[in-house]
Amino acid sequence: AQSVTQLDSHVSVSEGTPVLLRCNYSSSYSPSLFWYVQHPNKGLQLLLKYTSAATLVKGINGFEAEFKKSETSFHLTKPSAHMSDAAEYFCVVYAGNNRKLIWGLGTSLAVNP
Amino acid sequence: KAGVTQTPRYLIKTRGQQVTLSCSPISGHRSVSWYQQTPGQGLQFLFEYFSETQRNKGNFPGRFSGRQFSNSRSEMNVSTLELGDSALYLCASSLDGTSSYEQYFGPGTRLTVT
Numbered sequence: 001a002q003s004v005t006q007l008d009s010h011v012s013v014s015e016g017t018p019v020l021l022r023c024n025y026s027s028s029y030s031p032s033l034f035w036y037v038q039h040p041n042k043g044l045q046l047l048l049k050y051t052s053a054a055t056l057v058k059g060i061n062g063f064e065a066e067f068k069k070s071e072t073s074f075h076l077t078k079p080s081a082h083m084s085d086a087a088e089y090f091c092v093v094y095a096g097n098n099r100k101l102i103w104g105l106g107t108s109l110a111v112n113p
Numbered sequence: 114k115a116g117v118t119q120t121p122r123y124l125i126k127t128r129g130q131q132v133t134l135s136c137s138p139i140s141g142h143r144s145v146s147w148y149q150q151t152p153g154q155g156l157q158f159l160f161e162y163f164s165e166t167q168r169n170k171g172n173f174p175g176r177f178s179g180r181q182f183s184n185s186r187s188e189m190n191v192s193t194l195e196l197g198d199s200a201l202y203l204c205a206s207s208l209d210g211t212s213s214y215e216q217y218f219g220p221g222t223r224l225t226v227t
Contacts, residue, residue: 032214034214036218042220043116043117043218043219043220044203044205044218045218046215046217090155099161099168099169099214100169101146101158101214101216103155103156103157103158104155105154105155
């Protein structure tokens with residue numbers, strides 16, 4: 001069975017400091033992994049995706065994530081946080097055998113001035 | 114291209130009533146998925162429609178149903194509303210079956226059941 005765990009429900013950083021949002025997954029198949037972002041009162045937006053190509057994936061707004069099979073992790077990072085990064089972030093694994101997206105519970109990112 | 118649109122954006126209903134939510138996918142997208150989002154449960158998958166057929170289903174009671182029309186627009190219906198149905202209902206569209214994991218979301222319909 002596939003599952004995804006976001007290790008922190010809430011992360012707070014100062015503007016200009018690095019961001020790390022942690023995600024571990026479990027999958028019986030070669031997974032496809034995604035990070036989505038949800039800003040307040042806005043729809044979900046795809047940040048980046050891993051689909052078995054390069055293990056370091058670059059996304060929009062300076063975010064990137066590294067797929068580490070040995071650690072079953074797909075952590076999201078950004079070198080320098082901006083106030084506009086404050087949002088809810090979701091790690092998602094695609095269960096290819098039944099075509100379902102399995103969603104983490106989300107990590108709320110706060111960026112302090 | 115216009116994005117995914119959902120109507121209405123906000124809805125207040127009373128327990129026992131029924132409700133219909135509408136979703137128009139991005140032009141050319143044939144797959145539409147529905148999710149329920151609540152603070153405690155995160156995003157829960159309801160169902161997916163592709164070419165007017167329900168292709169996938171989550172673990173929700175039969176009170177939750179949906180359909181898709183020939184133009185790919187989709188509706189979901191919840192009958193006999195319960196307080197616990199209060200949530201943000203999100204619709205997502207994707208191009209076709211092989212890339213259904215890359216989804217584009219609408220802004221959602223906020224349903225409040227009183």
